[in-house]
Amino acid sequence: RTLNPALQLTERQEHISGLKSVDATEQAPLQAGTVAPLEDYRTVMVQRAIFQSLASMGLPAFTIHSVVRYSGRAMKNMKNTRIRTWGPIGLGLAVVPALPTLFDEPVENAVEWLFHKGFEAYGGKQYVGDAPTTGREDLLVKKPTKEKEL
Structure with a gap:
């Protein structure tokens, strides 16, 4: 509007x-x-794409790969072939539930901070408007306040 x-x-x-x-x-x-360029829908789409590629794909894939790789090396001399084969896979899958709490908030804050500082350096204060450096998602979740009827 x-x-x-x-x-x-x-x-x-x-x-x-x-x-x-x-x-x-x-x-x-x-x-x-007017809408500040930091809050423009195209900027927000790029910001969300970078966040999703890092926090949902890149870092979790690297983490799971590292867990499987290094636990496989640690279990290479085990006598039981089932544990040697399936142990690293099980450990890699066991890490998955912890990934959102591990990566989401720090990556989101880092991406928001980089975009805010980048737009502020490129275009000055009018490019960022009154947007906070981090925590913009929290503001979007809040319901608009309704005016009291007389």
Whole structure:
């Protein structure tokens, strides 16, 4: 609604977003606002893609590969062939539940910080607007505050 404030919302959209449609006859024409380049949808898509490639694919794959590789080396002299064969695989799979808690928050904070500092260095304060350095996802989760009716 920042770029197109005169957009008419359906009842369902009003209910979900908590916003009210503006009737053109009620007030003066609205001026379109601007979105800081850091919060532009294209920037957010690139930021999310980098986060997903690092936190969901790259680092977990490297971690699982390392666990399997080094546990295989540690178990190479075991007499039981089943343990020697399946032990490293089981250890690699056992690491998977810990990966989101291990990588998600640090990678997200690092990517947000890099984008914020990069945009601030390239375009100055107007390129980042009033966005925080990290923790932007927390702000997106919050529900909009509804105005009290008189």
